[in-house]
Amino acid sequence: MSRATTQSVAEIKARNKQLIDEVLKVYPEKTAKRRAKHLSVHEAGRSDCGVKSNIKSIPGVMTIRGCAYAGSKGVVWGPIKDMIHISHGPVGCGQYSWGSRRNYYVGTTGIDTFVTLQFTSDFQEKDIVFGGDKKVTKLIDELQELFPLNRGITIQSECPIGLIGDDIEAVSREKSKEYGGKTIVPVRCEGFRGVSQSLGHHIANDAVRDWIFDKSAPEASSKFEPTPYDVAIIGDYNIGGDAWSSRILLEEMGLRVIAQWSGDGSLAELEATPKAKLNILHCYRSMNYISRHMEEKFGIPWCEYNFFGPSKIAESLRKIASFFDDKIKEGAERVIAKYQPLVDAVTAKYLPRLEGKTVMLFVGGLRPRHVIGAYEDLGMDVVGTGYEFGHNDDYQRTAQHYVKDGTLIYDDVTGYEFERFVEKIRPDLVGSGIKEKYVFQKMGVPFRQMHSWDYSGPYHGYDGFAIFARDMDMAINSPIWGKTTAPWKDAPRPSLMAAE
Amino acid sequence: MTQNAEHILDHSELFRGDEYQQMLANKKALFENPHDPAEVDRIREWSKTPEYREKNFAREALTVNPAKACQPLGAVFAALGFERTLPFVHGSQGCVAYYRSHLSRHFKEPTSCVSSSMTEDAAVFGGLNNLTDGLANSYNMYKPKMIAVATTCMAEVIGDDLNAFIKTSKEKGSVPADYDVPFAHTPAFVGSHVTGYDNTLKGILEHFWDGKAGTAPKLQRKANNTINFIGGFDGYTVGNMREIKRIFELMGIGYTILADNSDVFDTPTDGEFRMYDGGTTLKDAANAVHAKATISMQQYCTEKTLAFVKGHDQEVVAFNHPLGVGATDDFLMTLSRITNKAIPNALERERGRLVDAMADSSAHVHGKKFAVYGDPDLCYGLAAFLLELGAEPTHVLSTNGGKAWQQKMQALFASSPFGKNCRAFPGKDLWHMRSLLFTEPVDFLIGNTYGKYLERDTGTPLIRIGFPIFDRHHHHRYPVWGYQGSMNVLVKILDKIFDEIDRKTSSVGKTDYSFDIIR
Numbered sequence A: 001m002s003r004a005t006t007q008s009v010a011e012i013k014a015r016n017k018q019l020i021d022e023v024l025k026v027y028p029e030k031t032a033k034r035r036a037k038h039l040s041v042h043e044a045g046r047s048d049c050g051v052k053s054n055i056k057s058i059p060g061v062m063t064i065r066g067c068a069y070a071g072s073k074g075v076v077w078g079p080i081k082d083m084i085h086i087s088h089g090p091v092g093c094g095q096y097s098w099g100s101r102r103n104y105y106v107g108t109t110g111i112d113t114f115v116t117l118q119f120t121s122d123f124q125e126k127d128i129v130f131g132g133d134k135k136v137t138k139l140i141d142e143l144q145e146l147f148p149l150n151r152g153i154t155i156q157s158e159c160p161i162g163l164i165g166d167d168i169e170a171v172s173r174e175k176s177k178e179y180g181g182k183t184i185v186p187v188r189c190e191g192f193r194g195v196s197q198s199l200g201h202h203i204a205n206d207a208v209r210d211w212i213f214d215k216s217a218p219e220a221s222s223k224f225e226p227t228p229y230d231v232a233i234i235g236d237y238n239i240g241g242d243a244w245s246s247r248i249l250l251e252e253m254g255l256r257v258i259a260q261w262s263g264d265g266s267l268a269e270l271e272a273t274p275k276a277k278l279n280i281l282h283c284y285r286s287m288n289y290i291s292r293h294m295e296e297k298f299g300i301p302w303c304e305y306n307f308f309g310p311s312k313i314a315e316s317l318r319k320i321a322s323f324f325d326d327k328i329k330e331g332a333e334r335v336i337a338k339y340q341p342l343v344d345a346v347t348a349k350y351l352p353r354l355e356g357k358t359v360m361l362f363v364g365g366l367r368p369r370h371v372i373g374a375y376e377d378l379g380m381d382v383v384g385t386g387y388e389f390g391h392n393d394d395y396q397r398t399a400q401h402y403v404k405d406g407t408l409i410y411d412d413v414t415g416y417e418f419e420r421f422v423e424k425i426r427p428d429l430v431g432s433g434i435k436e437k438y439v440f441q442k443m444g445v446p447f448r449q450m451h452s453w454d455y456s457g458p459y460h461g462y463d464g465f466a467i468f469a470r471d472m473d474m475a476i477n478s479p480i481w482g483k484t485t486a487p488w489k490d491a492p493r494p495s496l497m498a499a500e
Numbered sequence B: 001m002t003q004n005a006e007h008i009l010d011h012s013e014l015f016r017g018d019e020y021q022q023m024l025a026n027k028k029a030l031f032e033n034p035h036d037p038a039e040v041d042r043i044r045e046w047s048k049t050p051e052y053r054e055k056n057f058a059r060e061a062l063t064v065n066p067a068k069a070c071q072p073l074g075a076v077f078a079a080l081g082f083e084r085t086l087p088f089v090h091g092s093q094g095c096v097a098y099y100r101s102h103l104s105r106h107f108k109e110p111t112s113c114v115s116s117s118m119t120e121d122a123a124v125f126g127g128l129n130n131l132t133d134g135l136a137n138s139y140n141m142y143k144p145k146m147i148a149v150a151t152t153c154m155a156e157v158i159g160d161d162l163n164a165f166i167k168t169s170k171e172k173g174s175v176p177a178d179y180d181v182p183f184a185h186t187p188a189f190v191g192s193h194v195t196g197y198d199n200t201l202k203g204i205l206e207h208f209w210d211g212k213a214g215t216a217p218k219l220q221r222k223a224n225n226t227i228n229f230i231g232g233f234d235g236y237t238v239g240n241m242r243e244i245k246r247i248f249e250l251m252g253i254g255y256t257i258l259a260d261n262s263d264v265f266d267t268p269t270d271g272e273f274r275m276y277d278g279g280t281t282l283k284d285a286a287n288a289v290h291a292k293a294t295i296s297m298q299q300y301c302t303e304k305t306l307a308f309v310k311g312h313d314q315e316v317v318a319f320n321h322p323l324g325v326g327a328t329d330d331f332l333m334t335l336s337r338i339t340n341k342a343i344p345n346a347l348e349r350e351r352g353r354l355v356d357a358m359a360d361s362s363a364h365v366h367g368k369k370f371a372v373y374g375d376p377d378l379c380y381g382l383a384a385f386l387l388e389l390g391a392e393p394t395h396v397l398s399t400n401g402g403k404a405w406q407q408k409m410q411a412l413f414a415s416s417p418f419g420k421n422c423r424a425f426p427g428k429d430l431w432h433m434r435s436l437l438f439t440e441p442v443d444f445l446i447g448n449t450y451g452k453y454l455e456r457d458t459g460t461p462l463i464r465i466g467f468p469i470f471d472r473h474h475h476h477r478y479p480v481w482g483y484q485g486s487m488n489v490l491v492k493i494l495d496k497i498f499d500e501i502d503r504k505t506s507s508v509g510k511t512d513y514s515f516d517i518i519r
């Protein structure tokens, strides 16, 4: 429902509070108490959003969250294209995450590049009973034989590994030695660890630290001469090409991107990152750990940025440039100016069609806040948001830089809550994941997947903004939403009319 | 700059622009430590050789691109086929996020399912509290009529006992004592999604027929004249179930479809989200014990279920995803024999139309070689149909097929002159298939969406039949069973055959011939 039905902030707050009270009624008492801490109405001026986060999901409520394996294999490691990532355990986890995340890359798939292959140890009962170390040892030999151009191997643990007492670290060390110091990385990202994908990110970051940084010199595989303008893109998974439409801007302003973490990334890029002068961090949630580590260990500063929508892009380009000399500062201005006509044209075309429309979001690591600016650039209003696996520092950033007074906040939302909230608020658009998409479309509410960009993208950078604007328009203004009710549904029944 | 507000470029075009291509080339040359292109070519060519195939087939530990999923996926699929039933998977929560996504990506529909969200402490102390709280929450929030419990591999490894846990959790008041909570253990390290389907369906029938885990008297079978029908794990469930009902109705057969998820995976967009829709009623599930016989369309999805049903004195018959004239004849004649109902003229005419279509088009299929992969029953059904068309199902591969399946396939091949050079590959994956396609090429490949990687690598055109189909829309709405369903499959195969001829003859000034208007 557009701003046409203007409500005062006080009214919105009262409605949202009432909504929260209403949804909590469905729960058994104990659960209601726990869920109450995750639901809130944002008060301007507060330093956070007033919710608890990064806490165990409650059984049986239909959480949207995934697991640590998804955070490690699915998010952080999976996109590293010249390494082979073994889904170690039964077949399922690797199968469901096979190719579904759209981490774009270029390479000869199956020969020197492996992102869209599903490698698994496909555990059988005997592997559970006798342990899987022997199997993965042999598996590595087979990989070496059949995929000789792989640059390294990671072992992504699924649930059983940590429960049956396997020692994948020992296997990794042994095989690495056998293959002349080959990079083999054991990752303890069993799905039962932690409360969501989030711990998987952390574990994956630590594995880079322990098994790549600590084992190789930055010069190992990258022979390039450092320049004062070398940066690394951290926390961009190149979904639909996001990292590429970001990289092009950085290069146009005069910086040199020496590594992408991890979309379209390679082992050589990971290894070379300590040579960067600045790490620029997009998804804070999934890669702040390694950024902090590089700051401590190698003295590399890091800065967060946001490449969604022209306002935040310009702000970010200037922020990044502020770490460098005038040449780069001028470069940033030049880039902003260069793309201004595109921004103007996109805005002129889409803002009139989108102005005043309302949006509710529920996504993963950075998007529940990062995309708000892009919507605002199009005259839209985000009226509700929440994180699947955010921590308090995410909610702080959200409160301090992004959301408006009165925004409904829902952490680790349950299926039931989200449905009720949307039903009552009736936003013009919901942005969330594949599991939510069809629920809301059935309700007649336009929807965009904000993990996979609904198979579109990129959404980062200026080139991405044009696609973003078009996609939101396409969703909201699709003629199909005028057809969800059969025309005879509310019309008087002919028989009654005849009786009159 | 490449992007343009008037004509906004998608990723498929945007990145092919010069600026991006240059950028990517620089990235590769400077920072990626790439292999020498000659070496990449050499390995690529080597990977196509018989020598590589031999090493590839010698694999013992490594699986690459399997064509199977894990048990709980099948459990969720089966449970969703019952009236207002909420699938509840006991174990860690990430798996449930995966099952829901996987099914939704195929059907383009919501998939409702909950998890008991077990974490590290549950790994140590067991998941009883998770199950108890979870049942109570689900019951209150989503008002299901039944909660069907399965397990992830975590719960299996630590050895949680569902029967005992459900009992205890009911005692603790999670759900009413007489509330239906059927269950099945579905370890992911045994079998595949078809096994999970089987275990869950059996669990549900056992619950209703055999005294609800000791809380009610066992049902006494009073044989009647109806039959039970089981579809098995089936990506075409929406189209197939409706086709089957139509056939039953044409024949005047009294029937119960067990695990009928055709409505819940096909709800309308009319302003209302239906978390539950359609499905086998719990009453019908219970009364199914009285049926005369139970028919399964997919033997390998229902081995345990049928054994259980047989133990209740019903006749059981299993098909292997019947497709084509002969297999559908068999199916209908079996129905007719069991129910004493004649096969009506309407179906006979449909049969005649299928034969008509096959006669019209067989010249284009005859003698063509196919590679087929998928679930064991689907593979069998497709291979039989291809043989009927005079085609050769040269390589038939099923990652979740076993020895018995292999023998059955080989017997099928032996039954037809077109099967002479055909071979079944149980337990193999799509990387094996890649070697097969390079070393013993075929004309077409039939399989699910992942087959597109094989199509790209080997140039074998892919006909999408199977599960999952993620990259094409709405195929699941069309049946692939019965004479009409077989017709749909025939048209799919023919379309690809004709498209290929056009594709190969479409360069002007070179192949103006053969680019025909009439075929």
Ligand code: SF4
Pocket: A089, A090, A091, A092, A093, A094, A158, A159, A191, B070, B071, B072, B094, B095, B098, B151, B152, B153, B154, B188
């Ligand atoms: S952890 Fe086990 S049950 Fe879960 S998706 Fe993976 S294989 Fe399947």
Ligand code: SF4
Pocket: A075, A235, A237, A283, A285, A286, A363, A364, A365, A366, A367, A451
């Ligand atoms: S927010 Fe995005 S980049 Fe970060 S973990 Fe989620 S999907 Fe990934």
